[in-house]
Amino acid sequence: xxxxxxxxxxxxAGIVVGAGVxxxxxxxxxxxxxxxxxxxxxxxxxTDTVFRRFIRNLGGCGLIMTEFTSxxxxxxxxxxxxxxYLHFYEDEHxxxxxxxxxxxxxxxxxxxxxxxxxxxxxDLNLGCPAKKVVKCNGGSGLLRDLPAIGKIFEAVRAAIKxxxxxxxxxxxxxxxxxxxxLAKMAEDCGLCAVALxxxxxxxxxSGAARWEWITAIKxxxxxxxxxxGDIRTPAxxxxxxxxxxxxxxxIGRTAPxxxxxxxxxxxxxxxxxYEEPAEADRYQMIRTYFQMLIEEELPDAVGKMxxxxxxxxxxxxxxxxxxxxxxxxxxxxxILARVEEFFEQRLRPVSLVVTI
Numbered sequence: 001x002x003x004x005x006x007x008x009x010x011x012x013a014g015i016v017v018g019a020g021v022x023x024x025x026x027x028x029x030x031x032x033x034x035x036x037x038x039x040x041x042x043x044x045x046x047t048d049t050v051f052r053r054f055i056r057n058l059g060g061c062g063l064i065m066t067e068f069t070s071x072x073x074x075x076x077x078x079x080x081x082x083x084x085y086l087h088f089y090e091d092e093h094x095x096x097x098x099x100x101x102x103x104x105x106x107x108x109x110x111x112x113x114x115x116x117x118x119x120x121x122x123d124l125n126l127g128c129p130a131k132k133v134v135k136c137n138g139g140s141g142l143l144r145d146l147p148a149i150g151k152i153f154e155a156v157r158a159a160i161k162x163x164x165x166x167x168x169x170x171x172x173x174x175x176x177x178x179x180x181x182l183a184k185m186a187e188d189c190g191l192c193a194v195a196l197x198x199x200x201x202x203x204x205x206s207g208a209a210r211w212e213w214i215t216a217i218k219x220x221x222x223x224x225x226x227x228x229g230d231i232r233t234p235a236x237x238x239x240x241x242x243x244x245x246x247x248x249x250x251i252g253r254t255a256p257x258x259x260x261x262x263x264x265x266x267x268x269x270x271x272x273x274y275e276e277p278a279e280a281d282r283y284q285m286i287r288t289y290f291q292m293l294i295e296e297e298l299p300d301a302v303g304k305m306x307x308x309x310x311x312x313x314x315x316x317x318x319x320x321x322x323x324x325x326x327x328x329x330x331x332x333x334x335i336l337a338r339v340e341e342f343f344e345q346r347l348r349p350v351s352l353v354v355t356i
Contacts, residue, residue, distance in 0.1 A: 030163030041252035060262030071101030071110035104155035126168035153189035195226035234268030
């Protein structure tokens with residue numbers, strides 16, 4: 001990897017980051033030590049066991065989380081999708097299972113099953129903005145009903161012994177910001193940490209994250225606060241800690257595009273500098289991930305490869321041609337072969353012919 005010498009002293013909100021302000025080296029969530037204090041956000045269609053282990057092996061990520069999983073699905077014995085979402089390996093610890101649902105009893109029973117499966121903690125999803133989830137009063141749909149959330153908090157907390165956390169948005173819209181009240185309620189109900197995606201449900205993933213809401217929560221509760229939203233670079237990770245005082249940072253959409261982000265944050269925290277991957281590193285990364293997908297024998301391995309190709313090849317010279325070849329491929333081995341052909345041709349040493 002070539003060295004990328006980032007500016008070690010960026011001014012953010014009057015504070016110099018990368019020069020004294022850094023992401024904490026650990027955070028305690030209940031009795032679980034998360035080191036470093038960085039979290040891979042739960043992402044539907046992304047954070048399956050292959051991607052989680054892939055991120056963990058690259059280094060720098062303290063906690064990984066499952067895709068958000070229906071509590072109803074967990075309790076249905078024949079729900080194969082839920083079973084697949086909750087499949088994990090021993091080398092994934094510490095790992096948190098994220099659940100969504102609106103029935104306190106169902107949520108409690110599902111959380112108990114998650115605990116029995118060996119997860120280190122359980123997280124409640126109050127952030128998903130998808131219409132199909134919201135219409136069932138799940139995800140961010142529950143932000144309109146704080147008493148209902150309180151009942152879920154109490155039921156789940158009483159059902160399990162492992163740490164219980166919640167990830168939520170600031171509110172339904174700008175006229176209904178409930179994040180501080182919700183965080184206080186979580187603390188009062190015995191939850192071990194809160195994570196805020198600093199946008200409203202109405203925003204979806206558009207506009208800028210409002211980090212000042214994270215600051216307000218941090219000032220209101222004593223349990224750990226995890227900041228999430230618009231963390232695209234190691235400097236951003238340090239900046240959100242500097243600006244909000246949050247105890248840990250959570251990264252979502254940046255991770256598929258730059259799987260090295262957690263390791264880079266660790267490097268930047270230590271020295272104000274981090275390594276940028278060279279083309280050979282990117283080739284190794286893509287090949288490793290695709291091989292892991294094939295070995296896991298996931299039913300949607302081909303779809304996953306095509307999905308990730310657009311992220312993984314971003315910024316690669318000639319990447320459009322590679323993406324086209326991947327999209328036109330019919331099988332996982334064929335996709336892997338196209339990747340190997342592309343990069344081996346690009347990385348092949350150029351012979352120097354001297355004529356006299």
